[in-house]
Structure formats: structure tokens, C-alpha cells
Amino acid sequence: MQRPVLIALLAVAAMQPRLQAAGPNEVERWDRFEAALLAPVSGNPFTGPGLKADFTFEHRTVTVDGFYDGNGTWRVRFMPDAIGTWTYVTHSDIAALNGKTGQFTCFKPSTANHGPVAVARVTHFAYADGTPYYPIGTTSYAWIHQGDQLEQQTLATLKAAPFNKMRMCIFPKNYDYNKNEPQYYPFPRDAAGNNDFTRFNPDFFAHLEKRILDLQGLGIEADLILFHPYDRWGYSKMPPEADDRYLRYVTARLSSYRNVWWSMANEYDLMKTKTMADWDRYFRIVQETDPSSHLRSIHNSGPMYDHSKAWVTHVSVQSSDLEKAVDWLATYRKPVVYDEMKYEGNIPKRWGNISAQEMTRRFWLATVSGAYAGHGETFLDPNDVLWWGKGGVLKGESPARISFLRKILEEGPGGLNVTPDRYYLNAGIEGQYYLYYFDINSPAEYEFNLPAGGKYHADIIDPWNMTVTSVSATLEGKTRLALPGKPNLAVRLRRIN
Amino acid sequence: MQRPVLIALLAVAAMQPRLQAAGPNEVERWDRFEAALLAPVSGNPFTGPGLKADFTFEHRTVTVDGFYDGNGTWRVRFMPDAIGTWTYVTHSDIAALNGKTGQFTCFKPSTANHGPVAVARVTHFAYADGTPYYPIGTTSYAWIHQGDQLEQQTLATLKAAPFNKMRMCIFPKNYDYNKNEPQYYPFPRDAAGNNDFTRFNPDFFAHLEKRILDLQGLGIEADLILFHPYDRWGYSKMPPEADDRYLRYVTARLSSYRNVWWSMANEYDLMKTKTMADWDRYFRIVQETDPSSHLRSIHNSGPMYDHSKAWVTHVSVQSSDLEKAVDWLATYRKPVVYDEMKYEGNIPKRWGNISAQEMTRRFWLATVSGAYAGHGETFLDPNDVLWWGKGGVLKGESPARISFLRKILEEGPGGLNVTPDRYYLNAGIEGQYYLYYFDINSPAEYEFNLPAGGKYHADIIDPWNMTVTSVSATLEGKTRLALPGKPNLAVRLRRIN
Numbered sequence: 001m002q003r004p005v006l007i008a009l010l011a012v013a014a015m016q017p018r019l020q021a022a023g024p025n026e027v028e029r030w031d032r033f034e035a036a037l038l039a040p041v042s043g044n045p046f047t048g049p050g051l052k053a054d055f056t057f058e059h060r061t062v063t064v065d066g067f068y069d070g071n072g073t074w075r076v077r078f079m080p081d082a083i084g085t086w087t088y089v090t091h092s093d094i095a096a097l098n099g100k101t102g103q104f105t106c107f108k109p110s111t112a113n114h115g116p117v118a119v120a121r122v123t124h125f126a127y128a129d130g131t132p133y134y135p136i137g138t139t140s141y142a143w144i145h146q147g148d149q150l151e152q153q154t155l156a157t158l159k160a161a162p163f164n165k166m167r168m169c170i171f172p173k174n175y176d177y178n179k180n181e182p183q184y185y186p187f188p189r190d191a192a193g194n195n196d197f198t199r200f201n202p203d204f205f206a207h208l209e210k211r212i213l214d215l216q217g218l219g220i221e222a223d224l225i226l227f228h229p230y231d232r233w234g235y236s237k238m239p240p241e242a243d244d245r246y247l248r249y250v251t252a253r254l255s256s257y258r259n260v261w262w263s264m265a266n267e268y269d270l271m272k273t274k275t276m277a278d279w280d281r282y283f284r285i286v287q288e289t290d291p292s293s294h295l296r297s298i299h300n301s302g303p304m305y306d307h308s309k310a311w312v313t314h315v316s317v318q319s320s321d322l323e324k325a326v327d328w329l330a331t332y333r334k335p336v337v338y339d340e341m342k343y344e345g346n347i348p349k350r351w352g353n354i355s356a357q358e359m360t361r362r363f364w365l366a367t368v369s370g371a372y373a374g375h376g377e378t379f380l381d382p383n384d385v386l387w388w389g390k391g392g393v394l395k396g397e398s399p400a401r402i403s404f405l406r407k408i409l410e411e412g413p414g415g416l417n418v419t420p421d422r423y424y425l426n427a428g429i430e431g432q433y434y435l436y437y438f439d440i441n442s443p444a445e446y447e448f449n450l451p452a453g454g455k456y457h458a459d460i461i462d463p464w465n466m467t468v469t470s471v472s473a474t475l476e477g478k479t480r481l482a483l484p485g486k487p488n489l490a491v492r493l494r495r496i497n
Numbered sequence: 498m499q500r501p502v503l504i505a506l507l508a509v510a511a512m513q514p515r516l517q518a519a520g521p522n523e524v525e526r527w528d529r530f531e532a533a534l535l536a537p538v539s540g541n542p543f544t545g546p547g548l549k550a551d552f553t554f555e556h557r558t559v560t561v562d563g564f565y566d567g568n569g570t571w572r573v574r575f576m577p578d579a580i581g582t583w584t585y586v587t588h589s590d591i592a593a594l595n596g597k598t599g600q601f602t603c604f605k606p607s608t609a610n611h612g613p614v615a616v617a618r619v620t621h622f623a624y625a626d627g628t629p630y631y632p633i634g635t636t637s638y639a640w641i642h643q644g645d646q647l648e649q650q651t652l653a654t655l656k657a658a659p660f661n662k663m664r665m666c667i668f669p670k671n672y673d674y675n676k677n678e679p680q681y682y683p684f685p686r687d688a689a690g691n692n693d694f695t696r697f698n699p700d701f702f703a704h705l706e707k708r709i710l711d712l713q714g715l716g717i718e719a720d721l722i723l724f725h726p727y728d729r730w731g732y733s734k735m736p737p738e739a740d741d742r743y744l745r746y747v748t749a750r751l752s753s754y755r756n757v758w759w760s761m762a763n764e765y766d767l768m769k770t771k772t773m774a775d776w777d778r779y780f781r782i783v784q785e786t787d788p789s790s791h792l793r794s795i796h797n798s799g800p801m802y803d804h805s806k807a808w809v810t811h812v813s814v815q816s817s818d819l820e821k822a823v824d825w826l827a828t829y830r831k832p833v834v835y836d837e838m839k840y841e842g843n844i845p846k847r848w849g850n851i852s853a854q855e856m857t858r859r860f861w862l863a864t865v866s867g868a869y870a871g872h873g874e875t876f877l878d879p880n881d882v883l884w885w886g887k888g889g890v891l892k893g894e895s896p897a898r899i900s901f902l903r904k905i906l907e908e909g910p911g912g913l914n915v916t917p918d919r920y921y922l923n924a925g926i927e928g929q930y931y932l933y934y935f936d937i938n939s940p941a942e943y944e945f946n947l948p949a950g951g952k953y954h955a956d957i958i959d960p961w962n963m964t965v966t967s968v969s970a971t972l973e974g975k976t977r978l979a980l981p982g983k984p985n986l987a988v989r990l991r992r993i994n
Contacts, residue, residue, distance in 0.1 A: 346941035346982035350920035355984040358937045380941050423847035440855045444843035444877050485843035487852040 026105050027086075030115040030128060032256040033078045033104055035088070039096035041072050046199045047245070049093035051076060055291075056087050057106075062291045066090070066097075067252035070202035077256035079292045080106040081115070081128065116258040116294060117221055119313055121415040123335045123370060125295075128258075132414035135337055136406045137165035137223065137374035141230075141266065142173035143391035144211045145182035154391030155214050161394060162403035165221040167299075167339055167374065169266065170208060170250065174232040177347075177381075178389040183207070186235065186246075195234050197242035205253055216259040223316075223339075225299070226250065226282065227274075228266040237273050244285055251289040260294050262286050263316060267301035276305075283311040299339055307332045322362060325369035326418055336371040338362070343388050344396040345378030352378035352388070356397035357464060361439065361488060363398075363405055364463055368425040368437040368490075370417045375402055404466040408435070408492070422449075434493040437463075444485035448493065449478050455497045461490035468492075523602050526580055527612040527625060529753040530601055534563075534571045536593035543696045544742070546590035548573060553584050554603075559788045563587070563594075564749035567699035574753035576789045577603040578612070578625065613755040613791060614718055616810055618912040620832045620867060625755075629911035632834055633903045634662035634720065634871035638727075638763065639670035640888035641708045642679035651888030652711050658891060659900035662718040664796075664836055664871065666763065667705060667747065671729040674844075674878075675886040680704070683732065683743075692731050694739035702750055713756040720813075720836075722796070723747065723779065724771075725763040734770050741782055748786040757791050759783050760813060764798035773802075780808040796836055804829045819859060822866035823915055833868040835859070840885050841893040842875030849875035849885070853894035854961060858936065858985060860895075860902055861960050865922040865934040865987075867914045872899055901963040905932070905989070919946075931990040934960075941982035945990065946975050952994045958987035965989075 023035035037051070051066030053076040066076035074097055080086050083106050090100040109115065115128025117135075125133040138161070143154045158166070172182035184204035187195040212222045226247065229236055238246070254260050264282050265271065279298060286296055297316035298305045307315045308331070315332055318340035328336045342351045344359040354362075359375065366373035377387040377396045385392040409416075416427035416435060424441065428434035431451045450456055458471040458481060475481065475493060483489065520532035534548070548563030550573040563573035571594055577583050580603050587597040606612065612625025614632075622630040635658070640651045655663070669679035681701035684692040709719045723744065726733055735743070751757050761779050762768065776795060783793055794813035795802045804812045805828070812829055815837035825833045839848045841856040851859075856872065863870035874884040874893045882889040906913075913924035913932060921938065925931035928948045947953055955968040955978060972978065972990060980986065 342937075346939055348920070348940045348943045350938055353938045353940045353982070355937060355939050358984065423845070440839075440852060441847055441850045442843055442852050443845045443850045446845045485850070487855065 023102055024104060026107055027080055028113060029083055029106050029109040030079055030081060030113055030258045031109070032258075033080060033086070034256070035076050035090075035100070035102065036069075037066075037074045037076070037090065037097050037100060038072050039074060039094050044198055045074075046249070051090060051092045051094070051097045053078070053088050053090045053100075055080070057082050057084060064255075064291045065248060065252040065289055066092075067249055068200075069205075077253070079116070079256040079258055080104075081292070082106060083108060112219065113258070116292060117261070118293070118295065119335055122333055123329050123417065124415045125314075125335055126414075133164070134406065134409045134414070135165045135221070135372045135374070136163055136402060136409075137167060137221075137337070137339060137372075138163040139167040139340065139343075139374060139376040139388055140391040141167070141169045141225070141228070142178055142182075142389055143168060144208060145172040145184075146180070146390050147183050150385065150390060150392060151211065153393065155218070157391070157393050158215070158218050158220060161399050162406045163375065163399075164219055164406075165223050165261070165374070166215055167223045167225060167263065167266070169225040169228050171228060171231065171235040172233065173228065173230045173389065175230040175389070176349075177384040177386050178230070179384075185233070189233075193233070195238075197238050197245075200246075200249055205249075209253065209257070212254065212257050212260060216257065221259045221261055222257070223261040223263050223297075224250075224254070225263045225266045226286075227264065227268070227271060229270040230266075236271055240278070240281075243278070243282065247282060247285045248289050251286055255290040255292050255294065258292075262290070262294055262296045264296070264298040266299050267318070268298050268305060269303055270301045279305065280309070280311075283309070287311045297337070297339075307334060320362070322365035322369060322371075325366060325371035329370050329418075336366075336369075337374060338366050338371060339374040340376065341366075341373060343376040343378040344398045345386070345388075346380055347378045347386070349378075356401070357488070359396070359398035360401040360405075360463055363402055364437040364488075364490060365425070365439060367405065367409070367416070368418070368427045368435055370427045375399065401463055401466060405463065408461065408468075412492075428493075432495050434491075436491040436493075438483075438487065438489050438491075440487050442485050442487040442489075443483050445480055445482050446491075447478055447480045448475055450475060450493070452477060454495045456493040457496045459492045459494075460484065461492055462488075463490055464488060520599055521601060523604060524577055524583075525610060526603050526606040527576055527578060527610055527755045528606070529755075530575045530577060530583070531753070532573050532585070532587075532597070532599065533566075534573070534587065534594050534597060535569050536571060536591050538569050541695055542571075543746070548587060548589045548591070548594045550575070550585050550587045552577070554579050554581060561752075561788045562745060562749040562786055563589075564746055565697075566702075574750070576613070576753040576755055577601075578789070579603060580605060609716065610755070613789060614758070615790075615792065616832055619830055620826050620914065621912045622811075622832060623911075630661070630718075631903065631906045631911070632662045632718070632869045632871070633660055633899060633906075634664060634718075634834070634836060634869075635660040636664040636837065636840075636871060636873040636885055637888045638664070638666045638722070638725070639675055639679075639886055640665060641705060642669040642681075643677070643887050644680050647882065647887060647889060648708065650890065652715070654888070654890050655712070655715050655717060658896050659903045660872065660896075661716055661903075662720050662758070662871070663712055664720045664722060664760065664763070666722040666725050668725060668728065668732040669730065670725065670727045670886065672727040672886070673846075674881040674883050675727070676881075682730070686730075690730070692735075694735050694742075697743075697746055702746075706750065706754070709751065709754050709757060713754065718756045718758055719754070720758040720760050720794075721747075721751070722760045722763045723783075724761065724765070724768060726767040727763075733768055737775070737778075740775070740779065744779060744782045745786050748783055752787040752789050752791065755789075759787070759791055759793045761793070761795040763796050764815070765795050765802060766800055767798050776802065777806070777808075780806070784808045794834075794836075804831060817859070819862035819866060819868075822863060822868035826867050826915075834871060835863050835868060836871040837873065838863075838870060840873040840875040841895045842883070842885075843877055844875045844883070846875075853898070854985070856893070856895035857898040857902075857960055860899055861934040861985075861987060862922070862936060864902065864906070864913070865915070865924045865932055867924045872896065898960055898963060902960065905958065905965075909989075925990075929992050931988075933988040933990075935980075935984065935986050935988075937984050939982050939984040939986075940980050942977055942979050943988075944975055944977045945972055947972060947990070949974060951992045953990040954993045956989045956991075957981065958989055959985075960987055961985060
């Protein structure tokens with residue numbers, strides 16, 4: 001559909017003197033190209049004529065929205081996904097922004113850059129370069145709204161933690177233990193706190209972007225929550241046109257960050273002023289305006305959104321019912337991530353005080369159900385700095401165990417799906433690899449029934465004490481294995497022939 | 498309906514010389530009166546003309562079936578439920594059994610005799626004398642089929658254990674770890690093992706009765722399982738007329754034992770040759786032929802029987818889903834007993850190796866859901882003596898904790914129903930008593946919201962370590978209580994004004 005239009009525009013551009021936009025000449029694959037363009041401002045530049053750019057690689061052209069960044073500066077950003085020469089041309093009804101062209105070379109990514117994460121093998125994830133990605137998430141809803149000191153502490157904590165995904169709100173948060181004002185507001189506001197939803201605050205977004213890059217530097221995906229109900233500033237009840245403009249502004253600014261994921265909401269069903277049609281529309285706007293097709297999900301409190309809708313890439317779910325994973329995987333044929341399954345901690349709220357043992361157990365249950373899990377932490381703090389809301393330090397005992405699990409996953413073949421067993425949950429790859437978790441069961445022996453032809457090495461894994469005990473005997477066909485007769489143990493079987 | 502007939506019969510009796518049947522002159526209330534009658538045997542006395550007796554107390558008459566007990570002896574048994582003078586008269590088409598009359602005095606029961614258990618306060622139980630009964634059951638399916646030495650050991654174990662109900666099969670059991678032949682068979686059989694289902698083996702039943710009395714002496718209800726699927730002798734696939742005759746014989750023999758409960762089946766749904774109409778018929782036969790109306794239930798493997806049917810006195814359920822108790826209580830308005838919620842142990846089967854901690858947890862979850870729980874134990878044994886099948890000794894760590902819970906229940910007011918709380922499960926009596934169990938939750942504080950006017954004493958209970966820690970402060974209205982911030986704790990609130 002765009003090709004004919006594009007050709008016409010390029011033809012026009014070719015007839016004019018080439019107006020180079022300010023951008024780099026070289027960009028790492030899956031890194032960010034950004035061009036800045038200046039123009040005189042008249043009226044409200046956030047609602048006035050916009051800016052688009054077509055980025056062309058060989059026979060493929062991608063159209064990208066630009067955005068106004070204040071101070072008479074418009075920007076267009078793009079994440080090139082192919083190595084080689086890219087050219088681009090801008091389009092705008094503002095003359096000074098129109099017909100700017102340029103080119104850059106996209107080169108081989110650096111070692112730590114595996115590209116954006118996407119769905120792979122139906123119910124799993126991988127980076128764009130094919131490296132498996134096992135989401136081991138945590139949640140700190142408002143960590144970017146706490147000021148530099150605490151935010152730096154949060155980053156230092158994350159550096160030593162096992163997490164490779166952070167659920168975080170774009171908007172600030174108003175809730176128990178979360179009553180402070182943010183450093184930045186997304187929209188300009190007057191002294192009385194009235195928002196001008198027709199404009200954005202570029203400083204707010206620059207700060208957000210800085211934190212996204214901080215996470216990227218730590219190998220952490222930023223699972224950005226676009227809307228949430230815990231609000232006293234008005235962001236949860238904006239008029240529809242403001243919602244839509246906000247989504248387009250966000251995708252224009254952030255789609256080029258390879259570690260961005262889109263979560264339409266935290267607890268969408270608690271936002272009583274929004275209808276299901278609103279949520280569908282948000283999904284479609286994000287899907288249509290993000291040229292890099294980052295992952296898209298929506299998170300529930302009670303009733304689940306219909307995750308079979310085409311624009312949902314994976315199931316992000318609040319649930320403590322780990323047994324449902326198998327059904328959801330079969331129903332949706334999409335990855336299932338238990339992004340909220342209660343928090344390790346000690347606050348009075350029933351969702352905020354499970355033990356480290358229980359959190360560890362749930363990570364394992366999700367794993368052997370072919371799904372993924374997310375961590376969060378809520379310990380009472382004299383200054384109300386709870387990890388789940390504000391970040392800071394981790395006080396719990398589950399992260400070490402989650403790190404242990406992550407290591408086991410990374411040692412494995414990836415893409416573990418539930419494999420049939422008479423009694424116990426396990427995920428694996430038939431004939432190759434099996435990871436059992438016995439949960440509350442504590443058999444003193446178990447007869448594994450392995451496919452003919454394979455010889456397997458067994459390890460008995462203690463997820464809490466973080467030990468792996470190698471079994472000397474080799475397993476083959478029906479083999480009875482002596483087990484410690486204690487609950488919460490795991491067994492890993494790896495084919496050796 | 499029976500009164501006119503009775504009067505006629507008594508009138509006939511009065512005209513004849515009184516033929517006293519052999520029975521005691523005095524019977525304790527809720528104990529067993531038994532009269533033995535001799536007659537010449539012709540044909541099959543188990544299928545020939547039967548024997549009934551009418552027991553009359555003041556203006557009330559109860560008709561009771563007698564039974565043939567071998568050696569030319571018929572017996573009629575009866576559990577008198579009222580103190581005073583009872584008279585009786587027998588009826589039979591066998592002349593020597595007909596028109597026998599007698600009387601006995603029913604006197605005050607001894608201290609340990611509280612009468613049979615019945616449903617009380619809708620979803621709870623009480624003995625006939627009003628003493629609350631909190632079922633704390635265990636299961637040993639085939640313990641009476643193990644020979645005297647092991648049976649005596651089982652009884653010795655029970656004497657020191659916390660259990661006041663035993664789920665046990667009448668028929669022997671054939672299953673993994675349960676392969677031995679029984680000492681007694683319920684029906685005569687030939688050398689090839691063919692049963693004569695038209696006759697009973699009185700020795701079998703005498704032995705069963707002995708064990709029922711042994712349990713009674715220990716204060717344990719005998720929850721008798723009438724049918725079960727784990728069979729190699731043919732008892733699970735008898736013709737309908739044999740099933741019915743068996744039920745009538747059993748009720749005739751056993752209804753006078755005050756500690757008898759009737760369970761139509763263990764895992765009724767696994768008995769594929771029986772239809773739902775069969776189960777309904779069994780219930781009706783038992784209901785109609787048991788003059789003492791002992792408790793009646795049926796136990797499932799998968800799908801549940803329709804417990805709303807009028808002949809079901811309480812819900813006996815196999816389930817690990819303790820959360821369903823609240824729904825079932827609301828649906829059926831009958832007591833709910835989780836008679837099988839997996840077993841403490843270490844066998845490979847998934848239902849046979851939960852930890853003592855998990856068993857303890859489930860007892861507490863059932864309790865604070867307004868329901869009741871049952872224990873069982875399956876530890877591997879070199880001689881295949883697993884408590885759940887054969888009895889013997891208890892090896893697990895849950896019985897001590899179950900004993901601790903029983904003590905707490907017995908200290909309480911009884912009849913605990915779920916009371917509303919924002920977050921946590923608790924059962925109690927509004928304005929008087931509350932028992933909270935926090936399960937996986939480990940709040941470091943909690944604000945209780947108690948009804949106005951009451952002052953409450955709080956205890957923090959550790960169900961695993963079996964400690965009760967008294968809180969010095971008194972609770973009133975909305976009171977925040979500091980808690981240890983550990984999982985699996987309970988709190989008891991008792992009104993003190």
C-alpha cells in the first residue's frame with residue numbers, strides 16, 4: 001500500500017537539493033538511529049502538523065512517526081533491523097521538516113546486543129538474533145518517579161539481581177506506600193494541578209528514556225505499562241483523544257528502544273471509565289504505530305482480557321493459579337507470563353506477603369508448566385520504600401533462588417513444553433531434556449518412563465538450597481530413581497547419547 | 498402406618514403365653530440391646546423368611562430387621578435412644594421366631610458414651626447428648642483384614658493418636674501394597690474362590706463387629722465403606738440382588754453400634770459396573786433399614802455425587818482444593834468433610850507423598866473454611882505395611898499437629914463458620930470467637946476489624962511448632978496487631994467481655 005506513495009515522494013525528493021537531517025552515519029543493528037530537525041514553532045506543535053519518515057533498506061521501506069521534543073526540535077527515531085545501507089526521507093506539512101533525506105550504515109551489533117525480544121517457538125521468546133530469552137521479570141511500578149538517588153540505588157540493585165524484565169509504569173503512581181509526588185509530570189500542569197493534555201513534557205520522556213537505556217545496559221527489558229488505575233493526577237481518566245495522542249507520542253519516542261515491551265495496562269479491569277473497545281483501540285494504535293512490533297500484552301486484576309485477539313503477542317496475567325498455565329497455553333497458543341502472582345513480603349494485604357519459599361515454588365511451577373513467572377517484593381519499610389512501588393534494595397530471599405533457576409534454564413535447551421507424565425509436572429523437549437518439579441509431593445522413589453533409545457543423566461535439584469546433585473546411574477526406558485522423599489525438589493534429565 | 502398393625506400383634510401376643518427372647522434386662526442409652534432366637538434351619542436361612550422386631554417406648558415404636566447369625570441362631574439388635582422401659586415383640590414366618598416378646602430398661606449412659614454422631618447446626622456435627630463432635634479422621638482401608646497381631650498394633654497406635662473417625666472398608670482390598678488375603682471372607686467361597694453371594698459368613702461379621710467395638714472403646718467413629726473398586730474377589734461386581742441383600746444384612750447387624758457411619762463407597766465413580774441409579778438405591782436401602790439413622794455419605798475419585806440428594810447427610814469428598822469448601826457449604830447446607838486430600842508419605846503416586854507441613858496446612862485450611870479434614874499416611878515400608886492400607890504404626894509428623902488443632906477446636910465454642918474478612922480466611926462465631934489462618938501469607942501486621950462493643954484476647958498460634966503465644970494487648974474495633982511475618986501462622990481472637 002505504501003510503495004506507490006513512497007516512490008512518488010522519493011521522486012519529489014530527488015528533484016530537490018538533498019537536505020540532510022542531523023543524524024549519525026553509522027548505527028549498530030537494533031540500536032537507535034535518531035535525526036533531529038529544527039523548524040519554527042507556530043501554534044501547538046504537539047497537535048499541529050506532524051512528521052513522518054520513510055526508512056528504506058533494499059526493497060523494503062518502513063514508515064515511522066516523528067515527534068516534537070520541545071525547543072523547536074522535532075525528532076525521528078528508528079531501529080534498523082538489517083545490516084547494510086539505509087536511506088530515509090521525511091514528510092511533513094511543515095516545510096522545514098519536509099523532504100529531509102539521509103542515509104546511514106547499519107553494522108553488526110556488539111556482543112551484548114541481541115536485538116529486541118519476540119515470540120519464538122509458539123509459546124516462548126527469543127531475541128532477534130535467535131538467542132533464547134527466558135523472561136525472569138520483576139515489578140517496580142513507579143521506580144522512575146523517585147528521584148535520582150533512589151533510582152540509582154534501584155539500578156545498582158538490578159545489576160546484582162537475576163531479573164531480565166522490569167514491569168514499570170510510565171505514569172506516576174498513587175497508592176498505599178506510594179504517596180510522593182513524581183519529579184517529572186508527563187503533561188504540563190498549572191499551579192492548581194490542571195493538566196494540559198494537548199501537550200507533553202519532553203523532560204518527563206527524556207528521563208523515562210534515560211531509564212530505559214539504563215535497563216538496556218543491564219540486559220533488562222522494559223515492560224512499559226501504558227495505563228494504570230492508581231492515579232490522583234488525572235492520567236487514568238483522560239479524554240479518548242488524549243489517550244490516543246499519548247499512545248502515538250510514546251510509540252514515536254520509544255519504539256526505537258530495542259528493550260521496550262508494551263503493556264496496555266496494569267489491572268485494566270480496575271479502570272472503570274474505560275471500555276473493552278478502548279482497550280482494543282489502544283492495542284491497535286500501538287500495533288499500527290510501532291514500526292518495530294515490540295511485544296504487546298495487557299495485565300488483569302480479575303477477569304482476563306481476551307488474549308486470543310490478534311494484537312496480543314503473549315498472555316500477561318495476574319494469577320496465583322499456576323495450574324491454569326497448561327490450559328492457557330493450549331487455548332491461546334501464545335507465551336504465558338505470570339507477571340503478578342503475589343509478592344514476597346510482609347505487608348498486611350493478602351497479595352503482598354507470600355514467603356520466599358512460596359515465590360520460589362511459583363517460579364518453578366510456572367517453569368514446569370511451560371510458562372514464565374515474575375517476581376515482586378513488598379516488605380514494610382520505615383520510609384515506605386517497597387521494591388514493588390519504588391525500587392531501592394531487595395530484602396527478600398527469593399531472588400537468589402530465582403537466579404539459580406535462571407541459570408538452570410540457560411543451561412537447558414530452551415523452549416520447554418509440558419511433556420506427558422502419569423503423575424508429575426514437567427517441561428522439556430521429548431527425547432532430549434526433562435525438568436520435573438515435585439512441588440508438595442515428596443516421593444522417595446519414582447519410575448521415569450523415558451523414550452526408547454535414549455540414555456539420560458539425572459540431577460536432583462533443590463531449588464531452595466540451590467544444589468544440584470548428580471546421580472551416578474544412567475537412566476534408560478523405565479528406570480526407578482531413588483529420591484530424597486522431601487517436598488519442593490526438582491529432577492533434571494538430560495540425554496547423553 | 499405401623500401403629501395399628503403393632504397393636505394387633507401385641508393383642509395376639511397377649512393372648513399367648515409370653516415367649517421371652519434371650520436378651521439383657523438393662524441397656525445403657527445408645528448402647529446395644531441384642532436378643533438371640535433359636536429355630537430349626539430349613540433351606541437357606543439368609544434368603545428364607547426373615548425376622549423383624551418392634552421396639553416400643555411409650556407411644557413410639559421402631560421396627561428393626563433381625564438377621565441370621567449361623568448355627569440356627571437369629572438375632573435382633575437395637576440401640577435404644579431414650580431412658581426408660583422398652584418392650585419388644587418379634588415377627589417372622591418362622592414360628593419359632595415369631596411373637597417373642599420382652600422388655601428392658603434403658604438407663605443413663607456412662608461418661609464416655611455420648612451417643613451417635615449426627616449433623617448439628619447445619620454444617621457441623623454433634624453427639625446425641627449435644628456434645629460437639631469435630632471429625633478428625635484418618636483412613637486405613639483394610640486394617641481389619643490384617644490378622645490379630647497387626648490389628649492390635651493399629652489399635653494401640655490409634656489409642657495414642659488424635660483421630661476420632663476411621664474410614665475403613667468392610668470388604669478386603671486389592672491394590673498396590675495391598676495384596677495379602679484377608680483372614681475372613683464376607684461370603685462362603687469354594688476352593689476355587691467362587692463366592693456364594695446368597696449366604697454370609699458370620700465369622701467375618703463378628704470380627705468386623707469386634708473391631709467396631711474396639712474403635713468405640715477408643716472414642717473413634719467407624720466410617721464404614723460399603724463398596725469400593727479395589728477388588729479381586731468379586732465383591733465390587735455382585736449382582737444387584739446380592740448388593741441389596743448385603744446392605745440389608747449389614748444394617749441389620751451394625752445399626753445398633755452407635756459409632757457406625759455409612760459411606761456408600763470409596764471412589765464410587767471408579768466402580769464402572771454401577772450406575773448412578775445403583776448408588777441412589779443403596780442410599781435408600783440404608784436409609785430405610787437403619788432404624789438409628791446413622792450418618793450417610795459417598796466418596797468420589799473424580800466427579801462428585803450430587804450431595805444435595807436428601808439421603809446424603811454430609812459431603813464426604815476427595816479433593817485437594819480446599820478453596821471449594823465455602824461454595825460446597827453454601828450449595829449443600831450440609832457439613833463438608835475432606836476425607837481424602839492426599840496422604841502424608843513418600844510413595845511415588847502423586848496422591849501419596851505430601852509433606853507433614855502440607856497435611857497440617859490442609860487441616861487448618863479446612864477448619865477456617867468451616868469444613869473438616871481427614872488424615873492418611875503412605876510411607877514406603879519393607880513389608881508393605883502402609884497406614885492407609887493396613888494400619889500398623891504412624892511414621893509421619895502430621896498427627897502431632899493434628900492433635901494440637903483438635904485441642905484448639907475443643908477449647909473453642911464449636912460450630913465455626915466462615916466470617917467475613919477483607920483478606921484472610923477465618924472461621925468463627927460473630928462477636929465471640931475468630932480463628933484466622935494465614936496460610937502462605939506472612940503479614941508483619943494486620944488490622945482486625947471487630948464488631949463494636951467487644952474486647953478480645955488474641956493468641957498467635959504456630960500450627961507446626963504447636964505454640965500458642967498470648968498477646969498482652971486487648972483488641973477492640975479496628976486494632977492493628979503485630980505479627981511475626983512468617984507464613985503458616987494462625988490467630989485466635991476470643992471475646993473477654
